[in-house]
Amino acid sequence: MSEEQFGIVNEGDAARLEPVILKDHSKDPVIVPEVKVEAPVVEKRKRGRPKKATAVREYYCSTCREKYDDLTVMKMGAGEGRFAIFCPQDQRSLGFSDFAADEKMAKLLKNPNKR
Numbered sequence: 001m002s003e004e005q006f007g008i009v010n011e012g013d014a015a016r017l018e019p020v021i022l023k024d025h026s027k028d029p030v031i032v033p034e035v036k037v038e039a040p041v042v043e044k045r046k047r048g049r050p051k052k053a054t055a056v057r058e059y060y061c062s063t064c065r066e067k068y069d070d071l072t073v074m075k076m077g078a079g080e081g082r083f084a085i086f087c088p089q090d091q092r093s094l095g096f097s098d099f100a101a102d103e104k105m106a107k108l109l110k111n112p113n114k115r
Helices: 099-110
Strands: 006-011 014-019 058-061 066-069 074-077 082-086 093-098
Touching (some): 058 093, 093 099
Antiparallel strands (some): 006 014, 058 066, 074 082, 082 093
16 A cells, blocks of 8 residues: 555654545535624613703803802793793803794894895
8 A cells, every 4th residue: 555545643752654545525515604693782761851952051150250050040930931041159140041032033043044
């Protein structure tokens, strides 16, 4: 027999020749690559009523040198759709809030060419 039919195997300090056995690959199972199915990412829905999308205005009181947002200032009715704004610390007047004027200003800022 020739060397091509034998493989070299280490055995301690010496090496020996061992016959090579060929395997019949015709009966091997066919391996199909596994396809991963990923579930779509679903965001959790928050429970309850959604928050109102309102612009939060900031007011500055020069007496107490504090900034207050629209949620913390004191409001007093000054006509229909109009409020007077006061500082919550020293009750100083910070101005007026008029819904009709605010909406008109927002429209003008959004479309400056239309009047």
